[in-house]
Amino acid sequence: MSARTKFFLTGLATVIGGCCLQLYVTLSKDVLFNGIQFCSSSSSDLVLGTMALFASAIFSGFIASLIVVRDNFWPHLFISLGIIAKFLLVALCGLWSGPFWFEVGLHCSLLAGLWLGWYGAAKFPLAPV
Template identity: 55%
Template sequence: MKSRTRILLAVLATLVGGFSLVLYNTLSRDIIFSGLNFCSSSDIELIMAGLSTFASATIAGFITSLIVVRDNNWPHFLISLFIVAKMSFIIIHLQSSGPVWFEAALQLSLLGGLWFGRYSASKFPLAPV
């Protein structure tokens, strides 16, 4: 594969993976579990929202890995950098609706799900070589 094609696929995968992560995360946290708050939500709602956040990141990581070839991790690194920057911004600047560890755990769930999606796509039998 040529270098230009590889770079184009990496950029495309980063954009598609980032947008799908935002879309699925918004769908799971703001639409399905609207008004999620650590203080007022039940334990079951918090657990289900955490699992849906992990699942949305897994789907985004899987989609990103299917766009690029298996040995290209740049899109995942760039999306992870975006998640870490978002987590830092939330922790430093914004008043969150719950404790800091809760918001940090949700963002770490996104990171873990993204890389789990990459791992599962590499084990997927129909993935590009």
């Protein structure tokens, strides 16, 4: 594979993985659970909503990994930097919906799910070589 093709696939996987992550997080957080907020959501909504966010990140990491070859982790690194930048923006502007540890947990679950999706796609028997 040429360097140009690898660069193109990395960019494409980053854009598609980031868009999938945003779409699935919005669907699970705002549509299925009507906005997960620490103070106003029930305990079951918090648990199920957080698990849905984690599953969304796993699925997005899996999709981004299937676009590029197995050994290419750059899209996941760029998406992870985007998640960290979003968290820093939320932290600096004070726009979180609960305590600081709750927001840290949500963003850490997104990061862990994204990389778990990468790992799952790397171990998936039909992944491109």
